[in-house]
Amino acid sequence: MILLTLALIFNVVKIEDVEKEAELFVKNMSIMFIPPGVGIVLYWGLIKSQAVPIFVALIVSFFVTIILTAKFVEFLGGKEG
Structure with a gap:
């Protein structure tokens, strides 16, 4: 957004x-x-007690998604240059 x-x-x-x-x-x-x-x-109590693992998972999955999406688009588009 x-x-x-x-x-x-x-x-x-x-x-x-x-x-x-x-x-x-x-x-x-x-x-x-x-x-x-x-x-x-x-589930606020559970979320609060597990905040660090949740945020680490969110950040790692965000970057993995960005990288895999970029590689997939590169694969579909063919390598230029």
């Missing part, structure tokens, strides 16, 4: 290109946020 916001601010992405998808997400926000919110409130 931060990258999308920056892309919109600096005119890398036009709002018309993402407007349809944004409307879909806004219409269905409750489906996306209420269940995780309830889960966080319900």
Whole structure:
């Protein structure tokens, strides 16, 4: 979301290109946020006691996803140069 916001601010992405998808997400926000919110409130004690492993897993999985996505796009696009 931060990258999308920056892309919109600096005119890398036009709002018309993402407007349809944004409307879909806004219409269905409750489906996306209420269940995780309830889960966080319900398991807050467990989350708090396991914060370090959770955040390490989040950070590692973020970078692994970025790297694998880049490699997959590179593979699909073929190597140029």
